[in-house]
Amino acid sequence: MEYTKPLARLIEYFQKLPSIGPKTAMRLALHIIKMSENEVQNFSNALIDAKTKIAYCQNCFNMSCSNPCEICSDPTRNKSVICVVGETKDLMAIEKTNEYHGQYHVLQGLISPIDGIGPDDIRIKELLYRINQNDIKEVILALNPSVEGEATSLYLNKLLKPFNIKITRIAFGIPIGSELEYADEITLARALEGRIEI
Amino acid sequence: MEYTKPLARLIEYFQKLPSIGPKTAMRLALHIIKMSENEVQNFSNALIDAKTKIAYCQNCFNMSCSNPCEICSDPTRNKSVICVVGETKDLMAIEKTNEYHGQYHVLQGLISPIDGIGPDDIRIKELLYRINQNDIKEVILALNPSVEGEATSLYLNKLLKPFNIKITRIAFGIPIGSELEYADEITLARALEGRIEI
Numbered sequence: 001m002e003y004t005k006p007l008a009r010l011i012e013y014f015q016k017l018p019s020i021g022p023k024t025a026m027r028l029a030l031h032i033i034k035m036s037e038n039e040v041q042n043f044s045n046a047l048i049d050a051k052t053k054i055a056y057c058q059n060c061f062n063m064s065c066s067n068p069c070e071i072c073s074d075p076t077r078n079k080s081v082i083c084v085v086g087e088t089k090d091l092m093a094i095e096k097t098n099e100y101h102g103q104y105h106v107l108q109g110l111i112s113p114i115d116g117i118g119p120d121d122i123r124i125k126e127l128l129y130r131i132n133q134n135d136i137k138e139v140i141l142a143l144n145p146s147v148e149g150e151a152t153s154l155y156l157n158k159l160l161k162p163f164n165i166k167i168t169r170i171a172f173g174i175p176i177g178s179e180l181e182y183a184d185e186i187t188l189a190r191a192l193e194g195r196i197e198i
Numbered sequence: 199m200e201y202t203k204p205l206a207r208l209i210e211y212f213q214k215l216p217s218i219g220p221k222t223a224m225r226l227a228l229h230i231i232k233m234s235e236n237e238v239q240n241f242s243n244a245l246i247d248a249k250t251k252i253a254y255c256q257n258c259f260n261m262s263c264s265n266p267c268e269i270c271s272d273p274t275r276n277k278s279v280i281c282v283v284g285e286t287k288d289l290m291a292i293e294k295t296n297e298y299h300g301q302y303h304v305l306q307g308l309i310s311p312i313d314g315i316g317p318d319d320i321r322i323k324e325l326l327y328r329i330n331q332n333d334i335k336e337v338i339l340a341l342n343p344s345v346e347g348e349a350t351s352l353y354l355n356k357l358l359k360p361f362n363i364k365i366t367r368i369a370f371g372i373p374i375g376s377e378l379e380y381a382d383e384i385t386l387a388r389a390l391e392g393r394i395e396i
Contacts, residue, residue: 003290004262010248013241017226028215030287032245033252033261040249043211044242047230050208051238054231063231064202089228092201 007033059130061106061123063088071104078102080137084127084156086110086144094142102140105130110148111155117148119155127156131163138166145172145190171196205231257328259304259321261286269302276300278335282325282354284308284342292340300338303328308346309353315346317353325354329361336364343370343388369394 003011007029014025032040056062057069064070071077081102085091091104109122131139139160143149153169160167173191174183183191201209205227212223230238254260255267262268269275279300283289289302307320329337337358341347351367358365371389372381381389 004252004264004268006244006247006251006263007261010244013244018229019222019225024217026287026290027217029248030261030285031216033248035249037249040245044245046204046208046211047238047242047245049204050227050231051233051235053204054202063205063228065204066202070202087228089224092224 056106056108060104061108061126062091062104076101080135081140082127082130082136082138083140083142085142086149086152090142090144102138107143107152110143110146111152112148122152124156124159128159131160131165136163136165138168141167141169254304254306258302259306259324260289260302274299278333279338280325280328280334280336281338281340283340284347284350288340288342300336305341305350308341308344309350310346320350322354322357326357329358329363334361334363336366339365339367 010029010032011022011025014020014028015022020028032043035043053065054063055065055067057064057067057072059068059072062069062071066073078101082105083091083094083100083102084105084107085094086107086109088106091106094100094104105123105127107122107124107127109117111117111119111122130136139156141153141156143153157167171194172187173194174180174187180188208227208230209220209223212218212226213220218226230241233241251263252261253263253265255262255265255270257266257270260267260269264271276299280303281289281292281298281300282303282305283292284305284307286304289304292298292302303321303325305320305322305325307315309315309317309320328334337354339351339354341351355365369392370385371392372378372385378386
């Protein structure tokens, strides 16, 4: 049997989403059919709304409905520190810590020659422009500890050196709650390398 | 920071779906925003379509756009065998085997006193009606090997006995590709109990 057409189409759309396989897609689609018509209508509207209303802040390139975004336009935030992240989801992860009260800059990608992504394909010149135009005291690099993240960090570090501002990188090391015994060698080596005086 | 509103709302809707936690919901929502507007529109339409066009077949209670459904109206399928399943997803799982060419009856639930679901809350009387009205030779019970599935199977078995038709149950036992060594005792006991002559 083939699925009845509207069901097959819905399953297909769910399956296109990241981390959704055929079985989950089917479960989600069947769940949708069991929801009330009102709820489905709301969900459908939320999709369109999110897509049409959300754009990128033209200052920090965070996703937002307003330009400048909520963070850039918040007067209580420290304007002299910029935390550079790869994607909006990294920004969100940092915001959840409630420990950072400065500005952000979302690169919208990382340098990755294998994927054909060079320095001009991500928001690096916009970052330089911001640093040029504003009184920035510190740039924090918070990029993933991957090959691409390291490459981008190195590149940015070189590029930002001439500005004579403080450039820092978040610490890579042993995650809190884990045990040294189970840490992989690279992480442990980075933890040693990044040791700080107490 | 709070998520920008349309994003927060979309994340919330994704999170209401089964097996989607907060992190996956965020990832899915961010993915939606990166999709083209056209794709999002199509996805949104697919949701509404599936919800509004799909109803239940009034013969077998399978989800379908047509009544009777594609299976009930297929002339090539054996009309004298009914396979009784709990939910549409179970029907779909059996259809995927390509081994069964009879009719189905979707109970739309299983007897579960704890959840307040009794025999009258699921499509049992409709099953009896079908058996009464048609020349049925065999009823296959393909319900989950759970407490509810077993209870429903027992109940149906008693109810169907007077009709003097063949009543069978799918085999429970060791799954193909696994090893006896790792099978739990209950499964192994059921496999022994359900042994067949070769």
